[in-house]
Amino acid sequence: MKRTTILITILSIFLSCKKEHTKSNFLGNWSSTSDSNFNIDIQFFNDSTVVDNPLMIGTYSTRWKIVNKRIEQNMLRNNGQFAKEKSVLDFEFNSTKDTLLIKKQADSIYFKFRRIKNNFEYLENRIGLKLDLPMTNEPLTSYGNKDFVFNVYLGKKNDSVIIKTDNHLRRFGKLEHQVISFYSSKKEQEKDSLKFVVFTDRSLKDRDLDSIKTILKKLPIKKFFRIYKCQEYIKDNWKTEINWVGKYEN
Structure with a gap:
């Protein structure tokens, strides 16, 4: 009887630890x-979640x-109108536990979330590009x-240049409309202050950047400001706004 009691106690502890270990995989920012x-952001804490679905x-x-x-979720605080109590x-995880798939039981499609450790990863996830920014000794x-500013993000995949904007641009054919719309939305006295802010991965060759600049120069915005690496960018607070630095280029 005593042995049976000990085994039950050990099994209970094991199952409890296993459950907590499973829950611990979620903790953090997604x-x-x-x-x-x-755009949905989720913060998992031990007993609660905070979901931002604007x-x-x-x-x-x-x-x-x-x-x-x-x-299983129960509503604590709701500022919206459509969330159920x-x-x-x-849910499913990938093998490295840095990607989380979630779906409602009635749905057939999973939505994908990435674990975010800092504000720079938040940007990379939002635009869908890894950015190893170039370095320079210039001021x-x-x-x-x-x-x-009109942000342009440039990377490479399989020797092809990948171009993104804050509107998740995937093809250059849409860029002209985005830039003209942005340019037209500004007052006449503001237009001389407009600039392309260009984020480039270090894998990008100079000739690749020059080719893209040639295309951009045909559009109404004429100034180019290139972003360079700075250690002060990265903050543990995943939504801290980054104060980008760089320099004007031709």
């Missing part, structure tokens, strides 16, 4: 990937627990008023 066509539900928080392969979600300065 953001929807750039190919999801929506397009539909707003910001809300839940109590949560893991039951088998499901997340209770919900059950199916660097801030680009100024962010309302006057």
Whole structure:
């Protein structure tokens, strides 16, 4: 009898630890990937979650627990109009536990979230590009008023140049319309202050950048400001705004 009691106690502890280990895989910050066509951020804490879904539900928080392969949630605070008081979600992790797939039980499609450790990773995830920025010994300065900048992000994949903007641009054919729309939205006295702020991965060759600049120079914005690496960019607070520095280039 005593041996049976000990075995039951050990088994209970093992199952409890296993459950907590599963829950610990979630703890931290998660953001929807750039190919999801929506922006949702989730923070998992031990007993609660905070979800930011600006397009539909707003910001809300839940109590949560893991039951088998499901997340069970109960609403704590809701600033939106469409969130249910209770919900059950199916989930899957990738092998390295840095990608989380979530779907409602009634849905057939999983939504993909990436674990985010700092504010630089938050940007990379949002635009869908890894950015190892170039370095320089030349003096660097801030680009100024962010309302006057059009961001262009450049990387490479399989020897092809990848171009993104804050609107998740995938093809150059749409760039002209984005730039003209941005340019036209500004007052006449502001237009001389507009600039392209160009983020480039170090894998990009000078000739690649020159080719892209040739295309950009045909558009109404004429100034180029290139961003360079700075250790002060990276903050543990994943949504801290980054004060980018760089220099004007031709």
